[in-house]
Amino acid sequence: MNDFIIAPSILSADFARLGEEVDTVLAAGADIIHFDVMDNHYVPNLTIGPMVCKALRKHGVTADIDVHLMVKPVDRMIGDFIEAGASIITFHPEASEHIDRSLQMIKDGGCKAGLVFNPATPLHYLKHVMDKVDMVLLMSVNPGFGGQSFIPGTLDKVREARALIDASGYDIRLEVDGGVSEKNIAEIARAGADTFVAGSAIFGKEDYKAVIDAMRKELASVR
Numbered sequence: 427m428n429d430f431i432i433a434p435s436i437l438s439a440d441f442a443r444l445g446e447e448v449d450t451v452l453a454a455g456a457d458i459i460h461f462d463v464m465d466n467h468y469v470p471n472l473t474i475g476p477m478v479c480k481a482l483r484k485h486g487v488t489a490d491i492d493v494h495l496m497v498k499p500v501d502r503m504i505g506d507f508i509e510a511g512a513s514i515i516t517f518h519p520e521a522s523e524h525i526d527r528s529l530q531m532i533k534d535g536g537c538k539a540g541l542v543f544n545p546a547t548p549l550h551y552l553k554h555v556m557d558k559v560d561m562v563l564l565m566s567v568n569p570g571f572g573g574q575s576f577i578p579g580t581l582d583k584v585r586e587a588r589a590l591i592d593a594s595g596y597d598i599r600l601e602v603d604g605g606v607s608e609k610n611i612a613e614i615a616r617a618g619a620d621t622f623v624a625g626s627a628i629f630g631k632e633d634y635k636a637v638i639d640a641m642r643k644e645l646a647s648v649r
């Protein structure tokens with residue numbers, strides 16, 4: 427895997443042509459696919475579930491699928507996504523009654539596990555579970571919709587999370603999700619992120635490769 431990972435969010439893809447959209451964005455240089463699951467309960471929107479993940483695998487997608495669960499309760503979706511071919515499953519700690527148990531269920535299913543932090547959710551949920559976390563996902567918008575503007579205060583939180591991860595000694599990726607584009611990706615990387623979700627910035631343009639190339643060029647100036 428590359429040092430920096432670009433993870434297009436299919437939330438902004440054309441759902442009527444989803445398999446083709448995923449193939450196109452991977453051929454354009456994306457590393458993994460970010461898969462947003464919304465339940466109209468934890469967040470005020472409704473998207474896609476495990477059947478769609480399974481359909482992408484059946485379609486032939488072999489890239490990692492990074493499942494971002496915006497659902498409450500969390501646990502009864504975990505097994506379905508493991509079975510559907512998810513690679514990474516992240517969830518919001520305040521949506522789980524038993525954070526350690528939810529993380530362990532994901533790990534036991536052979537997937538990488540992660541916690542997602544909304545803009546106002548404190549990082550202290552990480553403290554006792556660092557050994558079970560493969561990914562920390564910081565939301566740089568409030569969850570529920572694509573196409574929102576990056577909240578600038580996220581940069582301080584990225585620095586804080588980077589310091590916690592480095593001090594832990596564990597191999598944990600730091601992902602940022604919401605309002606990421608070729609304009610701000612270098613600044614987010616300089617703050618300490620290594621994995622970048624971008625939905626509308628990529629799928630909102632005609633030429634996905636041009637956007638991903640522009641992002642890589644920006645990232646090359648960072649490390």
Ligand SMILES: O=C(CO)[C@H](O)[C@H](O)COP(=O)(O)O
Pocket residue numbers: 435437438460462494496567568569570571572573574603604605606623624625626627
């Ligand atoms: O989790 C999400 C929203 O809750 C999406 O991953 C995120 O919003 C990506 O979309 P964009 O890059 O357009 O902001």
Ligand SMILES: [Co+2]
Pocket residue numbers: 435460461462494603623
């Ligand atoms: Co997301």
